[in-house]
Amino acid sequence: QAGRGDLPVEIWERVKNHPCYSEDAHHHYARMHVAVAPACNIQCNYCNRKYDCANESRPGVVSEKLTPEQAVRKVIAVATTIPQMTVLGIAGPGDALANPAKTFKTLALVTEAAPDIKLCLSTNGLALPDYVDTIVRAKVDHVTITINMVDPEIGAKIYPWIFFNHKRYTGIEAARILTNRQLQGLEMLSERGILCKINSVMIPNINDDHLVEVNKAVTSRGAFLHNIMPLISVPEHGTAFGLNGQRGPTAQELKTLQDACEGKINMMRHCRQCRADAVGLLGEDRSAEFTNDQVMKMD
Numbered sequence: 001q002a003g004r005g006d007l008p009v010e011i012w013e014r015v016k017n018h019p020c021y022s023e024d025a026h027h028h029y030a031r032m033h034v035a036v037a038p039a040c041n042i043q044c045n046y047c048n049r050k051y052d053c054a055n056e057s058r059p060g061v062v063s064e065k066l067t068p069e070q071a072v073r074k075v076i077a078v079a080t081t082i083p084q085m086t087v088l089g090i091a092g093p094g095d096a097l098a099n100p101a102k103t104f105k106t107l108a109l110v111t112e113a114a115p116d117i118k119l120c121l122s123t124n125g126l127a128l129p130d131y132v133d134t135i136v137r138a139k140v141d142h143v144t145i146t147i148n149m150v151d152p153e154i155g156a157k158i159y160p161w162i163f164f165n166h167k168r169y170t171g172i173e174a175a176r177i178l179t180n181r182q183l184q185g186l187e188m189l190s191e192r193g194i195l196c197k198i199n200s201v202m203i204p205n206i207n208d209d210h211l212v213e214v215n216k217a218v219t220s221r222g223a224f225l226h227n228i229m230p231l232i233s234v235p236e237h238g239t240a241f242g243l244n245g246q247r248g249p250t251a252q253e254l255k256t257l258q259d260a261c262e263g264k265i266n267m268m269r270h271c272r273q274c275r276a277d278a279v280g281l282l283g284e285d286r287s288a289e290f291t292n293d294q295v296m297k298m299d
């Protein structure tokens with residue numbers, strides 16, 4: 001039986017209230033992120049650690065970091081004020097799975113306090129295979145994995161290092177471990193019925209042509225949605241990509257690539273690259289109404 005947008009009914013039921021997974025829903029339903037995950041286990045050349053994880057967010061935005069207890073108070077305050085808030089995500093400011101204690105404690109507290117809210121998290125995927133069971137037990141509905149390459153030679157231009165099994169790896173070796181772990185994690189989640197969105201950052205002359213390959217690789221491993229986002233070039237990226245820094249793609253370049261990937265998998269085209277403490281409808285930022293100080297006053 002078909003649901004809306006040619007999706008099977010059981011899948012439609014799971015995505016219809018999720019503003020990122022359903023383009024229809026993003027006009028009516030709100031999401032919120034809580035910034036409980038400051039640490040990261042890899043280095044992306046486009047990241048500046050002073051700010052939120054650029055895999056999910058606009059670079060150059062600093063979110064207010066919260067403890068799990070502060071985060072759940074904020075969730076309750078937002079859910080009371082904005083009844084259309086259906087989804088809670090953990091999207092940084094670092095990597096959700098590089099901060100497992102904080103991430104899973106927050107998810108458990110939210111489930112206890114507000115069991116109807118859908119849970120999602122974003123990760124670079126390095127630690128993902130180790131946490132698939134924990135993610136399933138935590139009743140996470142949706143996971144976003146940022147996958148920028150499936151070719152370690154390209155990966156070496158994007159990731160200067162990763163930290164894995166208590167050791168730092170660099171270059172092609174680092175990128176090979178990362179891509180293997182990302183794809184393995186995606187397959188494991190797909191097998192367990194968790195809906196996976198893949199974020200890819202389009203970086204001209206580095207991975208732009210290659211993202212069609214990434215699209216095929218993630219489609220064949222059961223990804224539900226592919227979100228190709230433009231690199232937002234900022235001076236803080238410095239010269240990590242080359243002597244003259246790195247430009248982002250034009251709107252036309254982005255659309256051409258998204259069109260080339262359109263096929264078996266849904267392409268997300270309404271991503272707003274939200275902050276790690278975003279609150280509200282996509283494209284609407286109400287985070288300033290729900291700072292920790294304000295939430296304390298609402299109690």
Ligand code: SF4
Pocket residue numbers: 040041042043044046047048049052053054055093094095124
């Ligand atoms: Fe920065 Fe996110 Fe990359 Fe970690 S995964 S280095 S926080 S952009």
Ligand code: SF4
Pocket residue numbers: 019020031056057089227270271272273274282
């Ligand atoms: Fe959704 Fe994109 Fe915002 Fe993430 S960054 S919450 S995918 S719109």
